[in-house]
Amino acid sequence: MQTATYPTLDLAQIRADFPILDQLVNGRPLVYFDNAATTQKPRAVLDALAHYYEHDNANIHRGIHALAERATSAFEASRKAVQSFLNAREAEEIIFTYGTTDAINLVAKTYGRTFLGKGDEILISTMEHHSNIVPWQMLCEERGCVLKVIPINDEGELLLDEYEKLLTERTKIVSVVHVSNALGTINPVKYLIDKAHAVGAVVLIDGAQATTHIEIDVQALDCDFYVFSAHKLFGPTGMGVLYGKRALLETMPPWRGGGEMIKEVTFEKTTYNDIPYKFEAGTPNIADVIAVRNALEYVNTLGKDTIAAHEHELLTYATDALQTIDGLRIIGQAKEKVSVISFVLDGIHHEDTGVILDQQGIAVRTGHHCCQPLMRRLGIAGTTRASFSVYNTTDEIDRLVKGLQRVKTMMA
Amino acid sequence: MTINEKQDEIIEEFDLFDDQLDKTQYIIDLGKKLPPLPDYLHVDANLIPGCQSKVWLNSELKADTVHFEADAEPTAQISRGLVSLLIRVLSDQKPEDVANADLYFIDRIGLSNLVTSRRAGGMASMIQRMKSFANENAL
Numbered sequence A: 001m002q003t004a005t006y007p008t009l010d011l012a013q014i015r016a017d018f019p020i021l022d023q024l025v026n027g028r029p030l031v032y033f034d035n036a037a038t039t040q041k042p043r044a045v046l047d048a049l050a051h052y053y054e055h056d057n058a059n060i061h062r063g064i065h066a067l068a069e070r071a072t073s074a075f076e077a078s079r080k081a082v083q084s085f086l087n088a089r090e091a092e093e094i095i096f097t098y099g100t101t102d103a104i105n106l107v108a109k110t111y112g113r114t115f116l117g118k119g120d121e122i123l124i125s126t127m128e129h130h131s132n133i134v135p136w137q138m139l140c141e142e143r144g145c146v147l148k149v150i151p152i153n154d155e156g157e158l159l160l161d162e163y164e165k166l167l168t169e170r171t172k173i174v175s176v177v178h179v180s181n182a183l184g185t186i187n188p189v190k191y192l193i194d195k196a197h198a199v200g201a202v203v204l205i206d207g208a209q210a211t212t213h214i215e216i217d218v219q220a221l222d223c224d225f226y227v228f229s230a231h232k233l234f235g236p237t238g239m240g241v242l243y244g245k246r247a248l249l250e251t252m253p254p255w256r257g258g259g260e261m262i263k264e265v266t267f268e269k270t271t272y273n274d275i276p277y278k279f280e281a282g283t284p285n286i287a288d289v290i291a292v293r294n295a296l297e298y299v300n301t302l303g304k305d306t307i308a309a310h311e312h313e314l315l316t317y318a319t320d321a322l323q324t325i326d327g328l329r330i331i332g333q334a335k336e337k338v339s340v341i342s343f344v345l346d347g348i349h350h351e352d353t354g355v356i357l358d359q360q361g362i363a364v365r366t367g368h369h370c371c372q373p374l375m376r377r378l379g380i381a382g383t384t385r386a387s388f389s390v391y392n393t394t395d396e397i398d399r400l401v402k403g404l405q406r407v408k409t410m411m412a
Numbered sequence B: 001m002t003i004n005e006k007q008d009e010i011i012e013e014f015d016l017f018d019d020q021l022d023k024t025q026y027i028i029d030l031g032k033k034l035p036p037l038p039d040y041l042h043v044d045a046n047l048i049p050g051c052q053s054k055v056w057l058n059s060e061l062k063a064d065t066v067h068f069e070a071d072a073e074p075t076a077q078i079s080r081g082l083v084s085l086l087i088r089v090l091s092d093q094k095p096e097d098v099a100n101a102d103l104y105f106i107d108r109i110g111l112s113n114l115v116t117s118r119r120a121g122g123m124a125s126m127i128q129r130m131k132s133f134a135n136e137n138a139l
Helices: A011-017 A043-056 A066-086 A100-115 A134-143 A160-166 A189-198 A246-251 A286-302 A304-322 A350-358 A372-378 A394-411 B003-014 B020-033 B077-090 B095-099 B117-136
Strands: A094-097 A121-125 A146-150 A171-177 A202-206 A225-229 A240-244 A262-265 A270-272 A328-331 A340-345 A365-367 A383-387 B055-062 B065-072
Touching: A043 A066, A043 A286, A066 A094, A066 A240, A066 A286, A094 A100, A100 A134, A100 A171, A100 A202, A100 A225, A100 A240, A100 A246, A121 A134, A134 A146, A146 A160, A160 A189, A171 A189, A189 A202, A240 A246, A286 A304, A304 A328, A304 A340, A304 A394, A340 A350, A340 A394, A350 A365, A350 A383, A350 A394, A350 B020, A350 B077, A394 B020, B003 B020, B003 B077, B020 B077, B055 B077, B055 B117, B065 B077, B065 B095, B065 B117, B077 B117, B095 B117
Parallel strands: A121 A146, A121 A171, A171 A202, A202 A225
Antiparallel strands: A094 A240, A225 A240, A262 A270, A328 A340, A340 A383, A365 A383, B055 B065
């Protein structure tokens, strides 16, 4: 295995931390390049899940017994860990959700329904995932608001001049992806936030693809909402985070009603709990929330800078290597990119590419990546996407290149 | 040849290959040989829903058999190959035989993993459309 030039990153050790990587797929060692869809989980996360169910399982917050105490304290420790990971001012600003999609829906259904009306404008971008399009379209249908879209250039970068033109006093929400899942583009979110605030809009940043690659400081960004999913950050599925500024969260009505989110219930009237519990109705995803702390600790131990440096090396290596393949065109050539490479092969359907790579043990994603409007803008039906994580190696990229050459030979 | 005889023939052909990649190569080669549909049959009514790539199926009753022709977009070679296998097995057979066919060859030649997941949606829809056309025309 070829090690990168980062002495602090022991790739063999890191790979050993992820037991799933050590397997054969279709008779060949697995190459997992579908990290933008979900990352694999380190042993520490798997152990935390098992430990919880073996030792601490209990319903949280209202239990009087020892197990409930332990479960509650681990659950709340995760909230503090997320707070620190995002550098939020207080732990109460961290709401646990089922994922990024759920978090965006929460904001649309509470903040959106309360504060947006006819003619108000919501601004998103061309490169949004469907989960940052559809909740706003639903809100527009319900409230008569208008959805506006920031255009992009052919490299896959936002047109900032156009963005500024679209911002008016009617703009109430700007909801933009931090890092594009389909192209890897890193958007200049601090700039977008400052400009939006200047016209009085609130800003939601979809951080689903950003949290593994980029240091997130919600106070420095000054975003109003920041959302992400744990499963793209070495954590469990079904668990996500909504960060919101206290002042905003307090003005927002609850979304789901049920246990935990109440102060007092009578048949005449119910009063609601304080944040964050106001937004966490029902028994939450306790084990997965608890295990998120282990995922964050894993990232912190490796160090985001170290992870980013390794991923950047993989991106550069792969970009150079893939460009040696005749007829391969990289889609998304932004100056600022994370380790995601989308590409098309002339005359070959992306699904065929994916199938033949899979038969060689290489997992990539093919299709529109839940970004149909973006694909339409780029004039393509879909791409093949290889996305790299901290445990990937340049040797694996060599396997991808060979795999793609095989695809071309088979299709010729 | 009956539907099952054709299935058995295909199974025998695929038995020559040990490696999944060789099977896929064979499917791609079948796809390359699939004659394209005439343009006037490339209509939305013939489009199979659920396919990642565009697949058109034209169904006709010819004498006492159902006749199928299909096409997929030229870059989607694996889809074209799968389509050609389905046509080979089900076309020019009696409607009731098509309607009741048990397509065991898909599993036996190890295609189920190709026909699974997202692609399955499309292939399953194609089989369903062939069968329902046969069913409508069964005695």
